[in-house]
Amino acid sequence: MINTLSGRFLVLTVIFVMVAEILIFLPSIARFREEYLLARLERAQIASLNLLAAGEMIAPEVEQELLRNAGVLNVVLRRDVARELVLSGPLPFPVGQTVDLRDDRAWVLIRDAMSRLINPEPEVIRVLGQPVMGGGIQIEFALDSRPLHAALLEYGRNIFWLSLMISAITAVLLFMAVRRVLVMPIRKLVDQMDRFAEAPEDARRIVTPASSVVELRAAEEALSAMQSQLSQSLKQKERLAQLGGAVAKISHDLRNILTTATLLGDRLESVDDPTVKRVGPKIVNSISRAVSLCEGTLAFGKAEESPPALTRFDLATLAEDIAESEQLAVAADVVSISTDIPLGMQVRADPDQLHRVLGNLVRNARQVIAATGTPGTITMCAHEDARAWWIEIVDTGPGLPPRAQEYLFQPFQGTARKGGTGLGLAIAAELIKGHGGTLTLKETGPNGTTFCICLPRDGILEIV
Structure with a gap:
């Protein structure tokens, strides 16, 4: 259960709801404690005003009954300047805490409420407050902490069970909603994937997007x-x-x-x-x-393609042979094929395979230029450095279309002309790769295309 998406969501929902309830519980119990003390303050004020209104001494039994009804131990009321002990009774414990209800800062109320909740030790609490309805300047009373502690515990238990019930209901509802909206569509998608995997050639098993959820769709x-x-x-x-x-x-x-x-x-x-x-x-x-x-x-x-039989030969002679052979297939005023290779430049490669590569590249360029009906040129040029031999086939054709560039060197896809198979470039790239070199598209555009062949001298090319 815990390893499923629904199970984890259920657990997280319960945890988050409980955290929210705790954040609500702190100010709630602080407010409960404040209202508890304010209720005692009102009762103490009423009891003291009744006694003052009588204007005579009352029996101790009546005074104790007034204190019990008010829920306090004694009452001190300041109506003018003088501070007068109106109702008094024995204190079962020494005064351990003084609370001023006129200080209504939230963090103070929360601190005092939590302190009283976790402190079960009995003590007398001295409470100061403002009399209601203008009944004096200040009222002060003392009360036993045990009833307050018991009331806070009872309130906390009620809040706990209520929070637990809310968490359970919320978690179940969210679990059902998430299972319906998210988990079941994902499981359905997984089932469709498994079904497709059984027969990937069957186009009928391809997933049809139907979800109304943006992410799932x-x-x-x-x-x-x-x-x-x-x-x-x-x-x-x-x-x-x-x-x-x-x-x-x-x-x-x-x-x-x-x-x-x-x-x-x-x-x-x-x-x-x-x-x-x-x-x-x-x-x-x-x-x-x-x-x-x-x-x-x-x-x-x-x-696979047979490995190249490497030998040293004159590149200019090979290029001239290709240029003459391809020039026979088209008039020179339509496509002019030429070479620009230093005489005596020796390369180390398989002459037959390199002939196939250059022949394919030149033939492709010739056919593309001839199809446009616009005269163009094709030039095979080369140079060398300490690392490799570099051969470029430059044409002035219309450039490669976007699809040909996207699927370059892929059989039956990277063709640049109608009716082509795309095998020429794929074969050329594979042959050059067998030499340890690379065949890359250097540039293409309306002004022409340039392919670059790199043949490393040591048989291993490290591109920097």
Whole structure:
């Protein structure tokens, strides 16, 4: 019970109500004590005025009866300057406390009331006050503390039981209200979560926000959005798994076809046509890379991307080859592809994988610029320092849309053009990560986009 939300709320409610009752009890018992003494003061004044009105001596028995009816031991009334003992009786105990009812400060009243409540020792209390209805200058009387202590105890017990009853009723009502308004909706939400967890692919089990409580509705909306995203992700992963199986089969057959094309392409070297001699090797290289890609796809279906075979090579030569190959696919007056890489700059990487990365980035930029119908340029530039080699692909295209930036490097989501799959950037990022480097979007906007590749010299990049 105590470990439940309802149980803890019940206990806290009882505690808080009792604290409130204590805060109410302190001034309440102080007021009760003050009214108790004021009532004795009025009775003592009435008894003394009756005696003074008689104008003659009265029998001791009558005087004691007046004192008993007033609830006091003696009365001293000051009507003029003189102080006169009007009614007197024996004092059973010495005077232990003097109380001035004319001092009505709250903290003084509370202090004296609590002091009397916790002090059971009998004593005589001397009380000073202002006579009511102009009955004199000052009235003074003495009383036994025991009846006052008993009355305070009785009042305290009544207040305690009343507070306990109020606390119990309040706690039960609040418990039922909280259980109805808060606990039951939360439990219902938990049940819906458990139901969704049994079959997260089933969109019918996604939570439908329906609570009228603002906070609970916000929780339901957040949970619904998360479940929708999770359900879509699971469906997408299932489709990707199916697609992976299909791609593996296609890659197997395509590899065989491309192997035959490679054998046929080798015969182009014997043709004397200058154009064929210039284009033939590029075709053969492209087919070889396609075969390598098919083999890599088959390997990826079994495990992860194969680790890079690191070697040193001339980056400018690789970039020129990519620029020439991509330039063949588009007129130079539509998209101009160029390189700005220092001659003789040697990088340590896998040439085939870096070729795939740069080829994907340049191809994406070329297709986006060509789709706009506005001429543009693509430049591959590079520099190096003591820590790493830095390669940038800069284009003057329209920039990446917001969705592409949000899901950058995620398969089937981070595409910047209609009909694209978003695989190119995902593959490129994974290949560069295999080198221990990073592929980042440096900047994008209406004036163009810049991607930056960082290849660490020692194979481990520490970003500062």
